[in-house]
Amino acid sequence: MARVNSLTVVRAVVAVLVAAAFVTALATGPIAIPLVVALLGAATYVPLKLRSSFSSEPDGPAKPDAISRRTAMKRLGLGGAAAAVPLAGLPVLAGQLPAAAEEEPAVGPSGRVRQWGMLIDLRRCDGCQSQGTAPQCTVACIEGHLVPEPMEWIEVYERELEGGGSQFLPTPCQQCQSPPCVNVCPVGATFSNPEGIVLIDQDRCIGCRMCMAACPYDRRFFNWGEPPVPPESILADYSIEHQVGAPMGTVMKCDFCPDMARAGTLPMCVSACPNDAIYYGDLEEDIATNGHDVVAFTEFMADNNSFRQKEDLGTQPRVHYIPGHGELVGRDKDVTGRFPTTWPWLERVKGSVTWSR
Amino acid sequence: MEPLTEMDSMEESDREWSDRLERRVLAPTQGSSRAFKFWIVGLATVMAWGFFAFYYQWRNGLYVTGMRDRISWGLYITSFVFFIGISHAGTLISAILRASNAGWRTPVTRIAEAITSVALISGALFVIVDMGRPDRLYHLFLNGNWQSPLMWDMLAITIYLTASVVYLYVPMIPDLAMFRDKLDGKVWKPQTWMYRTMAIGWNNNPRQRSALTKAIGILMLLIIPVAVSVHTVVSWIFAMTTRVSWDSTIFGVFFVAGAIYSGVATLVIVLAVMRKIYGLEEYITPTHFKYLAYLLATMALVMIYGNASEFITTGFKMTGEEAFAFRQLFVQDFAPIYWFYFFGGLVAPILIIAFRPTRNISGFVVASVLINIGMFFERYFIVVAGLRVPLMDYEPASYFPTWVEWSILACGVAGFLMLLTLFARFFPILAVWEMKEEHFERRREEKELVDLRVEQIQKELEAVK
Structure with missing residues (x-):
């Protein structure tokens, strides 16, 4: 040697x-x-x-x-x-960077990319107490997106009011403009698209759940097992903007329906609201609608003292709220509680399991 | 110093000392006892069970764990943080004490360095076990997002792992050469081949020695900042979020202190066990344990100080959800493990080390076991209690690990012990050449003193005449 x-x-x-x-x-x-x-x-x-x-x-x-x-x-x-x-x-x-190829962003009349935003008028939200059903926004979202149980991509929280009674707070993904979830994703599977929407590429997600730890709004959901979705979800084509056939071991959330907005349709939660409480629109063109009325986005916000959830965290959500507790639709604030959400699938994908959050 | 001439001028007692040391270190390679085989089979069984549990999880998803959306990390991330913490044993003992030229460290460095590498491997694997889609790990390489603390973590841990394996290996080269020379033809052929290859032609010439000293010096200085960065970055997985109990500037410092604390405690346990099994009483003495125990007591005080800094500053103001976090930690769900951590893991070890009746090796081992349980609990409540604080208006979730998680944790511990056992079975567990060097250095100094004294006496005698 x-x-x-x-x-x-x-x-x-x-x-x-x-x-x-x-x-x-x-x-x-x-x-x-x-x-x-x-x-x-x-x-x-x-x-x-x-x-x-x-x-x-x-x-x-x-x-x-x-x-x-x-x-x-x-x-x-x-x-x-x-x-x-x-x-x-x-x-x-x-x-x-976009995780995968997606649709061209929608462009407004000014030639600039649309910036989707949402405004929820809490004065008109009674948690669907008057309907005697689970909140219709959640129901429509689940049926439209084939959302696995027990995810409520738009969840109606009930919050106690100072001085008694409660208010209902429909909470979709807040579409932060400084999104903590995007910043911590190690593989760039979740990202902000040019329209300002936070999306998830489930073909790239590694399931580390760092984004769930980072999200301050509890708006991210994990497919812990084979998700309980109806068999027809297998037939639908997956796209980042249209998440169906949720793969096990990946994260999901509200995608703000940019595909529908581009096609000129309102998101399911907006059109399903019986009290027209949810406005959806373009902050760039400064216009929003609940399906019946059209408002100037920023002016409507300013006139009604809108707020954003957890403003102090600096996440800059795109979902705004007008304070209230259903008073415009005749809700008694002292009647608390709402109907629980159910998942309507009679049949589920074979081998799927359910869990609670 | 010229080691070769040193060998020639060795006195009989020194030669005997040196031979005895070599025999001790070579002993484990001479075959396995019955107990050893049982131990290995036992560990392998636990590991096999853990692999089955992982397969089961792979097929059914993380559904089989106790984790859910609202407490989305649990025992795996706890174990990850804990094992990465243990890995700080080696660096501290070996690099910091080497840098500060603390002579007593020599017999314990090798074992400490081995713990580092082995704990890092065990710890890093827990992240993969925790992933929903471990099959997509390659995305970290293809699409890494450098904004993410998880990527910082991966970079830091891989650098630390490579650095600590190199740092384990390089100072071992002369000892591997000794194994190569002494074991040629006495052990399994591939084993001899391994020693020959790993010794990369070491023949103890002065140029090699100076090169080795230089290399160790460079590595020693490089590895300290790497080690500090690793546990800081691990803490940043939590501290980079906006959750109340995680959003803290003290986290990095606190995690590093905790890492050194549990790392040294692990070292005490492993040293005590190896000392007994391999009969190293002559080399690893009660003095070593005493020094390590003093280090433990110091770190315990640092940890108590850290707890005070963190909880008094936040608790005084009690902003936002802080009240909930405090209540669940100090009086509700997590109170038993918090107070065990505080009294069992921090206060009790200080008392054990402080009072003379318990200031012995058994006492230190008991303290170290308490410390490690306490620190595991600390990691657990940091992860789980932090996630449990409700973000919105919902009932706080609950979490308890399932059999799958316990099995995989057991597998991780068994894997850690297995790697350590195999290391001790095939590699030199003491830094023989460094110990010899120190021994001869000491002998020479003694001899010089004697010579000096003799000279003096002679002079005095002449003066009297």
């Missing part, structure tokens, strides 16, 4: 370390790229997060955060590279 001298030992150590460095650069290229990208990511993300939290403008027609972040990336020469280079293996803030 050949005797190896000391230099070889040093070289071997160095070689092992360098090899280790390359392996730990996740086999994607030189270690410098991910590190530089991580630093640049932090350098762009933190100031923008600060800037957006100090901005006095409500999100309204203002440029949404996701876009401005992208512009900032471009300024740093990152965005351009991200657009030009096919990104297989180059980890450039994948969370900012």
Whole structure:
């Protein structure tokens, strides 16, 4: 056996370390790229997060955060590279990039991309007490999206009011413009699309549930087992904007129905509301409708002292609320409780199981 | 120092000491006892059961665990944090004490470094077990999102793992060469081949020695920041969210302190066991345990201070959901495990170490077992209690691990012990060459002192004459 001298030992150590460095650069290229990208990511993300939290403008027609972040990336020469280079293996803030091919974003009359938003008038929401049914928004969403039990993508919470009584709070995914879930997803499976909607690519989701830990609104749901959906869901085509046939081990949530909006239809929850409490519209064109009335989005919000849930967290939701407890539709605030949601499927996909949240 | 000439000038007693040390370290390679075989088979059985549980989970989804939407992490993430914590044993003992030139560390470094590598492997696997779609792991490589704390984690842990394996291996080269020379023809052929390959031609010449010293020096300094970063980043999985009990600036520091604490406790247990089994009483002495125990007591005080800093500052203001978090931790659901952690895992070890009647190896082992149980509980209530605080208007969820989770945890522990056992069976568990070096250094100093004294006496005698 050949005797190896000391230099070889040093070289071997160095070689092992360098090899280790390359392996730990996740086999994607030189270690410098991910590190530089991580630093640049932090350098762009933190100031923008600060800037957006100090901005006095409500999100309204203002440029949404996701876009401005992208512009900032471009300024740093990152965005351009991200657009030009096919990104297989180059980890450039994948969370900012669409996980898979999707539809072209809807464009308003001004030529600008539509920014979908929602306004829920709590004065008109009685939790469907008057209907004697489970909240119709939840029911319609479940039936329209074949939502597995026990997920309520739009869930009607009952909150105690100061001074007694309760109010109902229909809560879909809040479509944050600074979404904590998107920031923490390790594979960029959940992302903000150009219309400002947070979507999930279930072909990419690894099921780590980091987003569920990060979401401050409890609006993310996990397919713990083979999800209890009706057999016909197998026939529907999956798309990121139309999540059916929920695969086991992935996360799901309200997708804000951008496909329907683009086709000129209101989301299921909006059209199903018997009291027309939910408005859906475009913040860019500043217009929203509940199916009957058309309102100027920002003016209607300002006139009625709208608020957003957990505003202090700086998540900048796209779902706004007008305070109230169903008084416009004759609800007695002291009558508490609502009917529980049920899932109507008589038949379920074979081998599926149910669970509770 | 010229080691070869040192060997030549060795006195009879030194030669005997050195031979005895080598015999002790070589002993485990000489075959397996009956008890050893039973131990291995037992561990393998537990692991096989754990693999079955994982297969069952793979087929049926995480549905078979106790986790659900509102408490979406449980025993797996707890174990992940716990094992990554244990891995800090090696770095602290080995790198920090090496850097500060603490002589007493030499006999315990090898075992500490082995614990590090083995605990990291066990810990990292728990993340994969926790994933809903482990089959899609490759997305982390293809589509990694560097904004995510989980990616920071993956980067930090893989770097730490490679670094600590290298750091385990490099100082072992001279000892592997010793194994190669002494065991040639006495053990299984592939085993000899392994020692020969791993010793990469070490023949103890001065150039090799200086290269080795340099390499160890560089590694030692590199690995300390890596180790600190690892547990900081692990804590950031939690601290980067907006949940009340996680959204805390102290988390990184606190996790690193907790990691060192449970890591050293694990080291005490493993050392005590190996000392008994392999008869290392001569080398791993009560003094070593005493030093480690003092380190434990110090870390326990740091942990108590950390608890005070965290809970007094948040509890004084009691903003938002903080009241709920406090109630469930101190008086409701999590109170038993919190107070066990506090009194059993922090206060009791300090008392055991402080009072003379219990200040012995058995006392330290009891303290260390308490510490590890306490720290596991701490990780558990950090993860589960943090998730349990309701985010919206719903009834707080509950969580209890199922048999699948317990089985996989048992498998992780068994795997940890298995790897450690195999390491002790096939590799040098003491840093023989470093111990020899120190021994001869000491002998030479003694000799110089004696010579000096003799000279003095002679001078005095001459003066008298």
